[in-house]
Amino acid sequence: MLNKYFLIIFLYFITLGHWASSQNMLDGSELWFANTELSKSIQITHPSSICIWETSDTFAIIEEELKAGLTNLFNLSANVSKKVKPGSILVGTSALKEIAKYLKADEIKKIGDDGFIIRTVKSENITIITGNTDKAVLYGAYHYLRVLQTGKDEEIDVVEIPDYQRRILNHWDNLDGSVERGYAGKSMWKWDELPAKISPKYIDYARANASIGINGTVLNNVNANPEVLSQTYLKKVKVIADQLRPYGIKTYLSINFSSPSELGNLSTSDPMDEEVQKWWQAKVREVYSFIPDFGGFLVKANSEGLPGPQDFGRTHADGANMLADALKPFNGIVMWRAFVYNPEGGDRAKQAYDEFMPLDGQFRKNVIIQVKNGPVDFQPREPFSPLFGNMKKTSLMPELQITQEYLGFSDHLVYLGTLFKEFLNTDTYTLGKNTTIHRLTDGSVFNDSITAIAGVANIGTDTNWCGHHFAQANWYTFGRLAWNHQLSAREIAKEWLMQTFSHDHDFVNQMSCVMMESREAVVNYMTPLGLHHLMGWSHHYGPEPWCEIPGARPDWLPAYYHKADSFGIGFDRSSTGSNAVSQYTEPLRSMFDDPALCPEEYLLWFHHLPWDYELINGRDLWTEMCCRYSYGVEQVELFQKTWNSMEGKIDLARFKEIQKKLSIQSTEAIWWRDACLLYFQTFSGRNIPLWLNRPEYKLEDLKKRKFNLKPHS
Ligand code: BDP
Secondary structure, eight states: OHHHHHHHHHHHHHHHHHHHHHHHHOOSTTGGGSOOOOOTTOOOOOOSEEEEOOOSHHHHHHHHHHHHHHHHHHTSOOOEESOOOTTEEEEEETTSHHHHTTOOHHHHHHTTTTOEEEEEEGGGTEEEEEESSHHHHHHHHHHHHHHHHHSOGGGGSEEEOOSOSEEEEEOOBOTTSOBTTOOSSSOSOOTTTTTTOOOTHHHHHHHHHHHTTOOEEEOSOSSOOGGGGSHHHHHHHHHHHHHHGGGTOEEEEEEOTTHHHHTTOOSOOOTTOHHHHHHHHHHHHHHHHHOTTOOEEEEOOSSTTOOOGGGGTOOHHHHHHHHHHHHGGGTOEEEEEOOOOOTTSSSHHHHHHHHHGGGTTOSOTTEEEEEESSSSSOOSSOOOOTHHHHOOSSOEEEEEEOSOTTTTTTTSOOOOHHHHHHHHTOBOOBTBTTOBHHHHHTTTTTOOSOOEEEEEOOOOSSTTSSSSGGGHHHHHHHHHHHHOTTSOHHHHHHHHHHHHTOOOHHHHHHHHHHHHHHHHHHHHHHSGGGOOOOBOTTTOOSBOTTOOOTTOOGGGSHHHHHOOOSSEESOOOSTTTTOGGGGSOTTHHHHHHSTTTSOGGGHHHHOOEETTOBOTTSOBHHHHHHHHHHHHHHHHHHHHHHHHTTTTTSOHHHHHHHHHHHHHHHHHHHHHHHHHHHHHHHHHOOOOOTTSOOOSSOHHHHHHOOTTSOOOO
């Protein structure tokens, strides 16, 4: 008897110890592979075997992933065999005879290179995972595991075709190991160790991306160092490309437009010069000799001081086409960025449109113009860039920012699923109702030869990859939406929470609500009602609406954007102001032009309005600003409370780290509220309504503070 009790107690402690240590081991490095619970809505039993007949590097990964994934989910080891029996999962390309008999010719054609089919054949009690290529089967395998973990039975029977052909991460990583606008440590590309030493993180990275359908990566910063095209660096790039290839990920590079002169010692980089053209052709041949499936070039030209074709009196089209011609024989593409503006060009928000619209139709077929979601620069909220829909004869790809340059770096919990969806679902009306940005860019409206979407990565050497555990969700969401833009931000959030933390109903429900609200909160405490660009000089952290730097470019200073004075606040982009509204199609043009019709979230983006301007809810503009800033702070306080109530539902280490970050965010939301309200009050001369909390700081003290330098007190 005593022995029996002893055994029970012993086993209890062993189990508890095991649970505790496995829970303690979680540090965020596992990304969305951290939790391996089977979904409660899935009824299937442990598969009897995994049948795989084909061999390739990719099939080896598929086998390994399915084996490990199923073993974890069912707590039973999964066998691989070639013998089909009831309960088997058949995994292979559509051409394989064992698989082909279950497929229809038209569906095989429809799914293209990346799409996959997961089919349950009830009569034989088997499941098929297939696609036309091995990488499509890999996407199917990851999807299958994801559904087992987060989905319902019916989701096991699916045909999935990605919305964008190219789903690309842009790394703003420099060759010296730093990351421009990176808040998660150093660059994950170890240029100094390559090509001899290969970091195991490259495989982890490839795996994470493949699991959400990302199939391309630009390794280096758009502010590109010409050296990246030197033979020394191409040898390093080749090694990374070789690591990523089995996961279906193509490698791309950002190039510097004056590489012919800077790297090749030519006297010019003029795209019309024959020697320059020959230099690029030879360079492209060299790149492909190292990386036969190289994706192409990303180019930032004549932007923020970088060289470009305009330095030689040529256009963006001349520059892009010259590179496109060199890449064409190898099926490479050019992603040419439309992020251009200069201090002499008038309203910054109008400049990309002014410069690129006249070039519509002049670009080669293998050029795609990469356009940031908004017309200025990744602000917490911007209206969409009017290039979308208006450039009708040129392929356009959206550029979204995953790294939180203007959103509290990796200190603030800001879920970007709602921002990405708001943008993709925007109706531009350029060809009548329902000309949404996702339809304009995924090939449904214009039948583009290339479709693509890019996200500026938030990845670095930090243990948890992204600096903030919740910032991982933004990487995940970018991939999921690039694959299927019809998914809702909420369902992606839930899916991510379940895989990353726990299936606990309360946890998933409450934290998905926090995530869904988090972007609106940041807009409230940073830039409500269409305000923008109020952040600190150069580092872009914390509030500095007062910032003035002697001799600085005015379009890099907040006053250029908020234009606060004793009359009111906001940038007049109406037809009587800069007339940026004219770049939008009706009915948006008239809506944006009239403050009474303009959506309130864009009010001060398009209008300079008096402090006593009356809003729809009856409040005057100043009072509404005070309410929104205060509400933003309250929202974050509520996020903190909600998180605190989650203690015990997830591992302690991540719980505490997130708790700490939320406390920083809460303090900083107050900085933002106080800095903006106290500063704008010097113009409005009005009181902060008595029913709202009083500022905690004094304006003079806040002005002295360097917000990017901690501590947060
Ligand atoms: C701005 C960043 C700058 C980037 C630039 C770009 O502040 O670091 O180089 O965008 O996108 O948001 O080129």
